Amino acid sequence: MSLFSSIKKAFKNENGVGTSADKLHVDLHSHLLPGIDDGAKTMEESVAMIKRLTKHGVEKIITTPHIMYEFYRNTPEIIQGKLQETREALAAEGVDVQLEAAAEYYLDDQFISMLKHKEPLLTFGSNMVLMETNYIQDHPKLMDIFFELKVLGYTPVFAHPERYMYLQLTKDNYQKYQDIFFAGVLFQVNLMSFTGYYGNQIKQVADYLLKERMIHLVGSDIHKMEHVSVVHGLKRSKLFDKIMELPLMNNQL
Numbered sequence: 259m260s261l262f263s264s265i266k267k268a269f270k271n272e273n274g275v276g277t278s279a280d281k282l283h284v285d286l287h288s289h290l291l292p293g294i295d296d297g298a299k300t301m302e303e304s305v306a307m308i309k310r311l312t313k314h315g316v317e318k319i320i321t322t323p324h325i326m327y328e329f330y331r332n333t334p335e336i337i338q339g340k341l342q343e344t345r346e347a348l349a350a351e352g353v354d355v356q357l358e359a360a361a362e363y364y365l366d367d368q369f370i371s372m373l374k375h376k377e378p379l380l381t382f383g384s385n386m387v388l389m390e391t392n393y394i395q396d397h398p399k400l401m402d403i404f405f406e407l408k409v410l411g412y413t414p415v416f417a418h419p420e421r422y423m424y425l426q427l428t429k430d431n432y433q434k435y436q437d438i439f440f441a442g443v444l445f446q447v448n449l450m451s452f453t454g455y456y457g458n459q460i461k462q463v464a465d466y467l468l469k470e471r472m473i474h475l476v477g478s479d480i481h482k483m484e485h486v487s488v489v490h491g492l493k494r495s496k497l498f499d500k501i502m503e504l505p506l507m508n509n510q511l
């Protein structure tokens with residue numbers, strides 16, 4: 259084997275382009291409506307990110323602005339209004355994509371009160387509700403809230419479980435993940451977690467969840483243009499082929 263072909267082979271093995279890059283048609287979990295959370299700041303930025311996101315087979319985007327009482331007091335009216343504006347801007351630019359919006363609910367007192375008062379939540383798919391928690395501290399009512407959502411007829415989806423420090427015990431003990439997963443909560447893992455973008459510990463958990471096939475949905479969690487590049491980088495890797503071997507629910511949304 260010539261030196262050139264050895265190098266080429268080595269490169270292909272490590273960084274070879276995967277074959278699944280265009281197989282994920284529904285992008286879930288992102289912050290692409292302008293000016294209402296820590297995602298896109300302007301309509302120009304929103305349109306530019308969405309335009310680029312559609313380059314790799316993405317036909318539908320379910321964007322999920324934060325609803326977090328302390329920082330982002332978004333309501334269904336605010337989100338639906340911004341969604342409409344963004345759809346119009348995309349149409350004016352000739353961007354061919356189906357844009358929908360739900361929300362990423364933060365587990366706080368306000369959210370608990372919304373459940374108590376049976377306020378309708380923003381959902382996607384089959385009555386799915388995307389929920390996140392504090393990254394560091396365990397919430398004492400976490401399991402109760404998942405249960406409550408189910409009682410109310412929703413399907414709870416746990417946003418990026420791999421990112422919570424309170425769940426990442428040691429590499430050999432991921433019992434808490436098993437507990438939540440087998441309680442019937444859907445796991446939405448972030449694609450960027452597989453790249454090491456959020457750090458090695460988070461990548462290790464994402465790899466574990468992939469190995470154990472404990473992933474129902476993948477999300478991009480795009481907040482800015484840099485994230486689109488990271489997601490596209492992963493989509494060109496062989497690891498992405500492995501992720502796409504999972505029975506993901508994305509394309510059914």
Ligand SMILES: [Fe+2]
Pocket residue numbers: 287288289362417479
């Ligand atoms: Fe998010």
